[in-house]
Amino acid sequence: MTRICKDGFEREFIREEREMYGIAYTQNILSGRWKYLILWFLKTKERRYSEIKAFLGDISQGSLTKQLRELEKDGLINRKVYPEVPPRVEYSLTSKGVSFMPIIDLMEELGKKFGEQPE
Incomplete structure (x- = not known):
């Protein structure tokens, strides 16, 4: 699993783990x-x-x-x-x-x- 930081996600993670990236992106947007x-x-x-x-x-x-x-x-x-x-x-x-x-x-x-x- 890639680390989520203020600059977003690593390109390799986005490309290789597309389904997981969708969940991680949504979770990151709504975190708080x-x-x-x-x-x-x-x-x-x-x-x-x-x-x-x-x-x-x-x-x-x-x-x-x-x-x-x-x-x-x-x-x-x-x-x-x-x-x-x-x-x-x-x-x-x-x-x-x-x-x-x-x-x-x-x-x-x-x-x-x-x-x-x-x-």
Whole structure:
């Protein structure tokens, strides 16, 4: 197995282990405690930073900023800054982000099916 780093995957791994690479790529894109929930929260409409922060609750500002930057860098979300004072920033899914929704939806269904049931 190849090592995943900030520069991505080794070309040889991509070429020789194509099926495994697909899984590793997806896992690498979605790695991070909050990314799944951020994508799920953005699936119906664009959201402001403060809405995402309120939805996630106890996430630190630094962690949220890091997760949003990584999702943007990986092409899953758009970040739109409006020229206002104070600046208004909204996040939305890209077409690539929308293509990840079946994975997120399946995770939601599996959690409902196999997760703890409310009393």
